[in-house]
Amino acid sequence: MILTRLLPAPEFEDLLSTITRFASRELEPQVAEAEDHARFPRDAFRQLGKLGVLSLPHDEMYGGGELPDEVSLQVVEELAHTWATIGVGVTVHWASVHPLWRWGTDEQRQRWLPDLIRGDLLGAHCLSEPEAGSDPGAMKTTAVREKNEYVLNGVKAWITHGGEAGFYTVMARTSDEGSRGISCFLVPGDAPGLSAAPPERKMGLNGSRTSQVTFDNVRVSADHRIGDEGRGLPMALDALDSGRLCIAAVATGVAQAALEHASQYARSRVQFGQPLIDFQGVSFLLADMSSRISASRALYLDAARRKDRGAEFRRLAAEAKLIASDTAMAVTTDAVQVLGGVGCTRDYPVERLMREAKIMQISKAPTRFSVWSSDATTAINEELATSPAPETDTPAQGAEATPRSLSFTARLRRLGGRVDGLVISQG
Numbered sequence: 415m416i417l418t419r420l421l422p423a424p425e426f427e428d429l430l431s432t433i434t435r436f437a438s439r440e441l442e443p444q445v446a447e448a449e450d451h452a453r454f455p456r457d458a459f460r461q462l463g464k465l466g467v468l469s470l471p472h473d474e475m476y477g478g479g480e481l482p483d484e485v486s487l488q489v490v491e492e493l494a495h496t497w498a499t500i501g502v503g504v505t506v507h508w509a510s511v512h513p514l515w516r517w518g519t520d521e522q523r524q525r526w527l528p529d530l531i532r533g534d535l536l537g538a539h540c541l542s543e544p545e546a547g548s549d550p551g552a553m554k555t556t557a558v559r560e561k562n563e564y565v566l567n568g569v570k571a572w573i574t575h576g577g578e579a580g581f582y583t584v585m586a587r588t589s590d591e592g593s594r595g596i597s598c599f600l601v602p603g604d605a606p607g608l609s610a611a612p613p614e615r616k617m618g619l620n621g622s623r624t625s626q627v628t629f630d631n632v633r634v635s636a637d638h639r640i641g642d643e644g645r646g647l648p649m650a651l652d653a654l655d656s657g658r659l660c661i662a663a664v665a666t667g668v669a670q671a672a673l674e675h676a677s678q679y680a681r682s683r684v685q686f687g688q689p690l691i692d693f694q695g696v697s698f699l700l701a702d703m704s705s706r707i708s709a710s711r712a713l714y715l716d717a718a719r720r721k722d723r724g725a726e727f728r729r730l731a732a733e734a735k736l737i738a739s740d741t742a743m744a745v746t747t748d749a750v751q752v753l754g755g756v757g758c759t760r761d762y763p764v765e766r767l768m769r770e771a772k773i774m775q776i777s778k779a780p781t782r783f784s785v786w787s788s789d790a791t792t793a794i795n796e797e798l799a800t801s802p803a804p805e806t807d808t809p810a811q812g813a814e815a816t817p818r819s820l821s822f823t824a825r826l827r828r829l830g831g832r833v834d835g836l837v838i839s840q841g
């Protein structure tokens with residue numbers, strides 16, 4: 415994507431341009447075939463793990479990039495611009511790691527975090543159920559304590575990476591106390607009793623596997639519970655707040671791709687003796703599309719910058735998700751219009767982008783509902799203030815510990831080196 419971005423340090427420009435190169439060389443050639451045949455791009459996620467993309471937000475001491483959201487989200491936008499399945503998948507992985515990273519004990523983080531963020535294992539985040547979508551407090555999946563174990567039973571719905579994931583972060587009921595009776599568990603992907611249904615046959619994002627996941631007497635030792643009993647819902651809602659920012663970034667990337675395809679087509683297609691773009695009606699349409707995308711980007715970045723500075727960002731994140739996903743829907747629809755008949759065919763990617771945009775309006779809570787509920791859930795989220803994140807200053811055993819004094823720039827160079835190394839070695 416050709417875009418002048420405002421980044422917090424010049425070094426981030428190298429990172430973004432490296433991601434762009436990776437996306438066009440490694441991802442772009444696979445997109446159409448994988449989406450047409452619903453082929454999950456597991457290898458692409460392995461590559462992204464090697465690049466450090468699956469660990470961009472996490473602490474450096476566990477092997478993460480420790481980048482601010484302002485930068486990580488622009489990486490997501492850049493990936494989604496090429497392939498929404500990848501943008502969504504990266505952010506689902508981040509969401510699945512979020513409770514452990516944010517509320518795990520030092521012991522839990524040292525034990526699991528380096529493996530989970532290295533990318534050998536892909537994560538899934540299990541909140542929704544067939545009867546509990548917008549209202550997760552209605553969930554029925556149970557986790558019953560038996561001596562030093564929990565036994566999980568229930569069905570989770572719409573699980574991105576269901577059946578592909580190496581670990582599942584699962585919200586389950588440990589008591590009947592409504593939204594205060596939900597706890598969070600880390601469940602290995604190969605746990606006996608865990609199974610995934612065949613993938614949902616979605617309208618779009620078909621490379622991204624979405625499945626129901628069943629827990630049939632799945633046993634995990636008690637140390638797989640993240641945080642105290644009853645704290646699961648605030649954790650899930652906290653991950654949702656960040657997730658809405660991620661969807662806003664993905665939707666912005668999808669819309670940007672549609673704009674670029676439409677502009678390119680309008681320049682080359684001649685009707686009435688001149689390129690379409692020379693008709694004022696078409697150029698005004700493209701100007702509207704471009705302006706709306708800039709507004710989406712500005713909004714999600716404003717929310718991200720507030721989050722990076724520790725300021726309140728939840729409502730703005732929900733608004734960014736609302737504006738960006740509605741923009742993606744409108745812009746991709748207009749892009750199909752600009753292309754005319756061929757826009758309706760699978761020979762051009764704009765109809766796929768339009769199908770993907772619709773899903774952005776629904777994922778992580780449908781758009782308008784999410785703005786309303788961001789206020790309603792703020793009170794629940796504020797409970798988190800009473801359980802501060804554990805200290806993270808103890809280097810992980812086995813993790814490549816990097817001195818705290820290493821500058822941001824140096825860390826970036828290291829990350830950039832990893833990215834370049836992979837791209838160059840793969841020609």
Ligand SMILES: Cc1cc2nc3c(=O)[nH]c(=O)nc-3n(C[C@H](O)[C@H](O)[C@H](O)COP(=O)(O)OP(=O)(O)OC[C@H]3O[C@@H](n4cnc5c(N)ncnc54)[C@H](O)[C@@H]3O)c2cc1C
Binds near residue numbers: 539572573574624780
């Ligand atoms: C592609 C995809 C991937 C997903 N990945 C995951 C995942 O990895 N993990 C996960 O846990 N979930 C996942 N989800 C689930 C997603 O978060 C839910 O679909 C979403 O929360 C909505 O729930 P629902 O589909 O049950 O809709 P419902 O809750 O049944 O809502 C249907 C409609 O009613 C509206 N509505 C509901 N309640 C209200 C209200 N109080 N006021 C006004 N309107 C209301 C909603 O806005 C929506 O438009 C995924 C969904 C999709 C489509």
